[in-house]
Amino acid sequence: MSVISIDENDDVLKATDSYRQQRRNVVALYLLALLVMTVLFGWLLHEQYQQEIEAAESRITARANVVTEWAKGVFAQSGQALFGLTEILATQEIPDSDNTQLLQRSLENLTSYLPMIDEVGVFDSEGRLLASSRAGRDADIDISETRFFKVFQHSQQRELITPLYWSKSDQRYYLYHGRRVDTPTGDFAGVAVSNIVPEVFSESLEQMSVFDGESISLVDSGLKFIARYPIPGDQFPVGKQIESSETAQRLVSGDATFSLSAKSPIDGRERLFRIQWVGEYPMLAVVGIDLHELLKAWRQRALILSLVMLVIALLGAWGARHYLSRLALTYQLRQRIEEREQARAEAQIAAAAFQTHLGILITDARGCILKVNETFTRITGYSEAEIVGKNPRMFSTGLQNAAFYRRLWKGVIKAGNWEGEIWSQRKNGELFPEWLTISAVYSVEGTLTHYVATMSDISERKAAEQEIHQLAFYDPLTGLANRRLFMDRMGTALKELHRHQRCGALLFVDIDNFKQINDTLGHYAGDQLLQGIARRMGQMLRDTDTLARLGGDEFAVLIEGIDGSSAQTTQLAERIANKLLAILSEPIELAEESITITGCIGITLMSSGEHNVDDYLQQVDMALFQAKNSGRHTVCFFDPAMQAALLAHVRLEADLHLALANQQWQLYYQPQVNHHGTITGVEVLLRWQHPERGLVSPGEFIPLLESTGLINDVGEWVLEDACKQLVRWSEHPRLCELTISVNISPLQFRDDHFLRRVNDVFERTRAPLHRLKLEVTESLFLEARDDARDKMLALKAQGVRFSLDDFGTGYSSLAYLAQLPLDQLKIDQSFVQQVLESEANAAIVESTIVLAESLSLEVIAEGVETEAQQSWLLDHDCQAYQGYLFGRPVEAKAFEAMMLA
């Protein structure tokens, strides 16, 4: 499941993101469309509004023009009347106050034709009323102090109309229209004034037809109300001041004609006003149109448009919502499809996982088998149908006890799972090991629902492991434990010994002359022999003992857990060793031959905590070495003294390597005399001047030199030093006849390079070889006699002589002796020293002397210590001697001093 979850989560997240993005886009698109539509509709309404306003403006402007023209006509009529009057007065002279009747009648006639003029009067140049069209008008009226009169009196102004003017005498407003009256000479003669009644305007306005909401007003230059249609009523009488600061401002700023929107101070309705001066007269024509009325149609259209927009918006919202819900549905569907796909993929994976190389068994919480896979069937042989409903207990073999199963289920309950190796059984009853994993499955609520067991048949693996184990820890030939396992067991045994304060024994068994048997009878027979021996020893030993083959013919036995003293352990080990030897020596049939073999056994005892494995192995090795050195069919216990000796031996061996480089070798010379007691020669004897141990005897180190191969180098040094001595002595008259005998080890002699090395020495030293005697021992001729003989002959050809040392101790064949180019026989000191005491020795010495004589060889007796011995030897015709009686081995200087004394 986890394999696909990451990718699928990514997909789900991507799909969700995409869905949300789409949703955002749709909402944004809708809002944008709404905005565009609103802006469009707004713009449209605004345009229409503007058009309405502009149309209204045009209309009220036209109406204002008409009103203006009409008002101008009123003033023009008044002006013409006054013009005619003044013209008449100018030609006829103004009558004095006493003759005004004619003028008054003219004035009365004039007013009767001009209804808009309430009264016409003529004032003289002093401002006194001369005549009036109104009968009974007070003759004392004087206007000389008015600004109106003064304008005419002091300027050439011909005509003037006032704004509304309150007539105190008449208690009403007039618009006074004055015209200058000149004398025939052109001087100021007075003023003719007509009183225009403001009501004349309202009466005329009433005649005009107005639209709904339209108003036409006339105000004077001081914004006092003159006339209006529709009539405002009593609350707005003529002369009432109209409060409109905006209009006042515009007038002050000099605007002759303008429009403005304002609330009507008369009826309080919002209007668009057109205001313009009536010509040059102090009057304003104000045409207003009720905006509410004006925009009624526009508002209706706006309402309709808004409704349309709302409908469109709603439709758009519905469409968007629908689209979004479809989108959501698609998304949900897709999600469901994906979830289904995912579930299907998971189911496929689960199914694939179920069909794995592992056997799978599923039970319910009570352990009742619900399902198994094919691998399970393949491993156990049970088909699903055969075991569904059963309990897995049917597979238990009885090889695991109840405690094991208790631990198993404890693990499952505690940790949720358990795994381990367990024995199971197939349908055919065959038992097999399996690796079993049991896991408890819990629901989300934490209730145990199932157990899932996976298993793999590990019988092949176990067999392979067994084989590997066998190969790693057992000897393939005999089936016994190999060295590795033996070491391991030893380690374990030592720990056990330490823990329980017990004893044990370690035995090494070695077959005598196994190599010869192998070489003689062949390797197959050798293998059979080893197998036979292993079998016999195995049968003899207890199960608790470990028998191992360490390699070749080397067997080891580990005996553990002996509850006794070391003496008892020794006895037991010895008894076992002797039994083993007895078993070994029983005849065995090999290659159709019955052969009897022997062996040697080394034993070491193991007790608690004293030594480690290596120590015990070393000890038992020494014991075996000792046993082998002691001859065939021997048992040897490890002896600490033996270990000390061996250690000393090892150290000595190490020191030997340094001896030559450090010039620790020294030659001693022991005289050889003839029957007159004259020194005829010397035997060279090697000494080792050890820095710590002092002078070391050749008996200790010669065998070591031989075993390490160092004998070749050291022997060459001895020969060279002896040759140099010969050369030195040959130059001295009293020493020049002396011979020098040099001991040559058989190993040295047998070396392939022996002749070359010796010749090199001869070459280097130029020694007189006829005075050089090489002492060889009988053992030289045990093997490769011909080779030894050839080498002797080669050297003999150069004048070198040969003496056979230690004669009588070896196994020399007399017949062969005769063929060797010997010059001297040296009777071993063991015979010489017992010659007087032992008849046998005397007989040997005697016969040796006879033999030497018969072979024409010289004879010399070594180890002569007493004169009695010498006289016996002389009596028996031995005329050369060497021994303490004549001188001990000494350094060259001491020897020379003795010779020259």
Ligand SMILES: Nc1nc2c(ncn2[C@@H]2O[C@@H]3COP(=O)(O)O[C@H]4[C@@H](O)[C@H](n5cnc6c(=O)[nH]c(N)nc65)O[C@@H]4COP(=O)(O)O[C@H]3[C@H]2O)c(=O)[nH]1
């Ligand atoms: N008890 C007693 N001993 C006497 C008497 N006269 C001589 N000897 C000892 O007898 C040994 C004679 O030497 P060997 O038989 O060749 O036996 C020699 C010889 O086999 C070997 N050896 C000594 N030097 C050399 C050498 O340079 N090369 C080789 N290969 N072997 C040597 O070591 C052996 C022992 O040498 P050493 O200890 O020097 O012992 C010498 C010598 O000191 C006597 O009257 N009484």
